[in-house]
Amino acid sequence: MAEDPLRVALLGYGLAGRVLHRPLLEAEPGLRISHVVTADPERREQARADLPGARLLPSADELWAAADDVDVVVVASANAAHVPTATAAVAHGKPTVVDKPLATTSAEAARLVELARDRAVPLTVFHNRRWDSDTLTAQALLRRGVLGEVRRLESRFTRFRPAVAARWREDAAAGGGVLLDLGSHLVDQATLLLGPVVQVYAEVDRLRPGARADDDCFLALTHAGGARSHLWASMAAPWPGPRLVLQGSEAGWAKDGLDGQEDALRAGLGVGPVPEADGRLESAEGGTPVPSIPGDWPAFYAAFAAAARGQGEVPVDPADAVHTLQVLEAARRSAEQSQVVALG
Numbered sequence: 001m002a003e004d005p006l007r008v009a010l011l012g013y014g015l016a017g018r019v020l021h022r023p024l025l026e027a028e029p030g031l032r033i034s035h036v037v038t039a040d041p042e043r044r045e046q047a048r049a050d051l052p053g054a055r056l057l058p059s060a061d062e063l064w065a066a067a068d069d070v071d072v073v074v075v076a077s078a079n080a081a082h083v084p085t086a087t088a089a090v091a092h093g094k095p096t097v098v099d100k101p102l103a104t105t106s107a108e109a110a111r112l113v114e115l116a117r118d119r120a121v122p123l124t125v126f127h128n129r130r131w132d133s134d135t136l137t138a139q140a141l142l143r144r145g146v147l148g149e150v151r152r153l154e155s156r157f158t159r160f161r162p163a164v165a166a167r168w169r170e171d172a173a174a175g176g177g178v179l180l181d182l183g184s185h186l187v188d189q190a191t192l193l194l195g196p197v198v199q200v201y202a203e204v205d206r207l208r209p210g211a212r213a214d215d216d217c218f219l220a221l222t223h224a225g226g227a228r229s230h231l232w233a234s235m236a237a238p239w240p241g242p243r244l245v246l247q248g249s250e251a252g253w254a255k256d257g258l259d260g261q262e263d264a265l266r267a268g269l270g271v272g273p274v275p276e277a278d279g280r281l282e283s284a285e286g287g288t289p290v291p292s293i294p295g296d297w298p299a300f301y302a303a304f305a306a307a308a309r310g311q312g313e314v315p316v317d318p319a320d321a322v323h324t325l326q327v328l329e330a331a332r333r334s335a336e337q338s339q340v341v342a343l344g
Helices: 015-027 041-050 060-065 079-091 106-119 133-144 178-194 261-266 298-308 318-337
Strands: 006-011 031-037 055-057 072-075 096-099 123-126 150-158 197-205 216-223 228-234 244-248 251-255 279-283 286-290
Touching: 006 015, 006 060, 015 031, 015 041, 015 072, 015 096, 015 261, 015 298, 031 060, 031 298, 041 055, 055 060, 060 079, 072 079, 079 096, 079 106, 106 123, 106 318, 123 298, 123 318, 133 178, 133 244, 133 251, 133 279, 150 178, 178 197, 178 216, 178 228, 178 318, 197 318, 216 318
Parallel strands: 006 031, 006 072, 031 055, 072 096, 096 123, 150 228
Antiparallel strands: 150 244, 197 216, 216 228, 244 251, 251 279, 279 286
């Protein structure tokens, strides 16, 4: 007999909560959104239309008062609220997903991870870009060993939004900025593919008139194994450049175009495979196309649902998110000091 779905409290119903997490949660049969928490009356009305069976609450305090009616928690609020909200969820013993970044500082993130371990509460981070088509394909190539010794990774998440928007993601005081936003994905993918980082050099800028947070950055990472990553994130880049490149001793591989799953969700097309362009493998013998593995964001919540029932590991070890934040903090110090920064 099938188990009843776990009841999910979704905190935050903006872009992350409504457009990204909601359809992925709805697509996972082991989970059911039972509560939505948002202080914004318009977003509560939107949640009422989207999720007629969910209970709508204006504050997290009201959720904790009804904590027995909830099995798991998904934190999709503004960055500055991630740690206090997740801390309360863990204190109530609820398996918890936190949208990236886990925290705005690595010290806060480490304390949250320690609390979850002490309480034996599953805690994970929504580093969903691990399940992008390009990253899955890159992992498959590394497993096959066709590139030889990988010496360099190049990765870009760049956009062209020349006008500064009036939202918290564009406000450094609210935990915004491209380094913490897109940089979290870039560093997480680079460490997933090439291992932990030991040195960082970075350039972090505000390029657009009126920018209230960094909107352009470049990171050069040295990994413990000796390989290097060159990472770009920008809101002010008219030319996107190649999405992902791996250079090895035997061959190189490149893939253009950002994974299409987010665009599909934004367009209301739902969850499912998105067609992706092929990459290309180049070696001394010439070039060949490499079919792209389809992206699979639903795999995140499938793994989380199992982990919440004690049937497997969380999809992303939160310690990885702490390391990502340490790298991003080193990048900010590097940009401020114009020098290479070593990680302990």
